Amino acid sequence: MLSKKMETALNEQIVREFAAEQLYLSMASWCETNKLPGVASFFYRQSREEREHMLKLVRYINKTDGVAEVPACKAPQKAFKSLLETMELSLAGERAVSKAINALVDMSLTIKDYQSFNFLQWYVSEQHEEEALFTDVIDMIKLFSKDEKGLFFLDREIPKIGQNSDQIEKV
Ligand code: OFO
Numbered sequence: 127m128l129s130k131k132m133e134t135a136l137n138e139q140i141v142r143e144f145a146a147e148q149l150y151l152s153m154a155s156w157c158e159t160n161k162l163p164g165v166a167s168f169f170y171r172q173s174r175e176e177r178e179h180m181l182k183l184v185r186y187i188n189k190t191d192g193v194a195e196v197p198a199c200k201a202p203q204k205a206f207k208s209l210l211e212t213m214e215l216s217l218a219g220e221r222a223v224s225k226a227i228n229a230l231v232d233m234s235l236t237i238k239d240y241q242s243f244n245f246l247q248w249y250v251s252e253q254h255e256e257e258a259l260f261t262d263v264i265d266m267i268k269l270f271s272k273d274e275k276g277l278f279f280l281d282r283e284i285p286k287i288g289q290n291s292d293q294i295e296k297v
Contacts, residue, residue, distance in 0.1 A: 132239050133192040135230055136183055141197045142223055143180035147173050149219065152202040153212045164281035165209060171285075172216070179252070186245050209280065210267050217260035224253040259288045 128136070154169035184194040206212050227249045234243040263284055270276035 128187065128190045128192040128242070129237055129239065131237065132233065132242055133187060135233055136187050136192070136242070137195045139226060139230060140180055140183045140194060142226055143176050143183065144197050145200065145202070146219055146223065147176035147180060148199060149202040150176060150216070152204050153206065153216070156204065156206050156212070157209075162209065162277075162281045164285045165212075168285045168287070169212070179249070182248070190241065209277070210264070210271065213260055213264045213267060217257065217264060220253060220256045220260055224257060227253055255288075263287055
């Protein structure tokens with residue numbers, strides 16, 4: 127059974143996952159309308175993943191005698207200066223989510239909620255993967271953006287990054 131404190135904190139995490147889903151969807155749309163169909167598919171995938179993270183929380187809260195709350199949608203940023211900006215904003219967002227997950231893990235230990243501690247471990251690994259993924263993409267952009275054909279190459283290669291982990295999740 128969830129304590130009120132943990133139920134509230136997990137519901138706040140739903141808001142963060144939802145915000146990430148919406149932001150990635152907005153970035154996908156921006157890429158699609160800026161001649162970057164490959165990166166658009168990358169962000170559509172990221173957006174779907176964030177929705178899965180949100181649903182996992184909804185199911186966990188409801189199955190642990192709590193009540194999940196579906197949050198209102200605040201419009202995400204819709205215009206971006208560059209491809210690099212989308213990735214830097216993504217990395218900053220993932221770092222903020224990692225911090226929030228760590229705080230939830232801390233709370234679960236403090237109040238001896240070992241079920242939630244166990245549940246949250248999945249998010250700890252996921253955040254590690256996502257931070258590494260966006261760091262790799264940023265490095266790649268910095269390396270190739272000076273090249274004339276760099277943007278064409280990046281649009282083809284970025285969607286391949288993290289594809290394996292996506293496949294593993296679907297198995
Ligand atoms: Fe990467 O934000 Fe979800 O967990």
